[in-house]
Amino acid sequence: DTAVSQTPKYLVTQMGNDKSIKCEQNLGHDTMYWYKQDSKKFLKIMFSYNNKELIINETVPNRFSPKSPDKAHLNLHINSLELGDSAVYFCASSLPGGVAHEQFFGPGTRLTVL
């Protein structure tokens, strides 16, 4: 009965490859997000989707593309991976105007680019 789930939990790949991270939420939320936690431990917003519409794109390289097949899923596709993409990626979801703007986070995917 996991609320927000991500797969895979760990991803190790070579520079230049293309990879995807999947996210699913069973909370019935309308908005989903992707965050990146870099080596300096900052959690930074990358994207959010509300009813299949991109709301935020915070200066993220266009090698990163979020894809939402339905309201419960927001997958992250990364093309031509670079060393600097190594980080932990978190998916999150929320209700519009939800309680105190609370977002529910998945367990994270640790991406290592060699």
Place this chain on the structure above:
Amino acid sequence: DQQVKQNSPSLSVQEGRISILNCDYTNSMFDYFLWYKKYPAEGPTFLISISSIKDKNEDGRFTVFLNKSAKHLSLHIVPSQPGDSAVYFCAASGSSGAGSYQLTFGKGTKLSVIP
């Protein structure tokens, strides 16, 4: 430019004592402030929040205080328990339109509660 700052990377407290975690922000447009708790290899979990129109919110052992004039908030945990040992993130919320809220996070403070 960090809009949300947690200047103490770590804090150690004896079990039973009070833990005080601090957070400063620069953007006056933030309308909600939240604290998240994170254990290793897990995602952040919501702990407590406060609206910008209030100065205190309490939930059990956790109390958040907001000083808008100083652009400062703090999380008090009393009494501290070993299970409280985790990284605590301060986050500030602002609307991005269409019901979506952008959270800006601080760098986190690692709390260690010593038995």
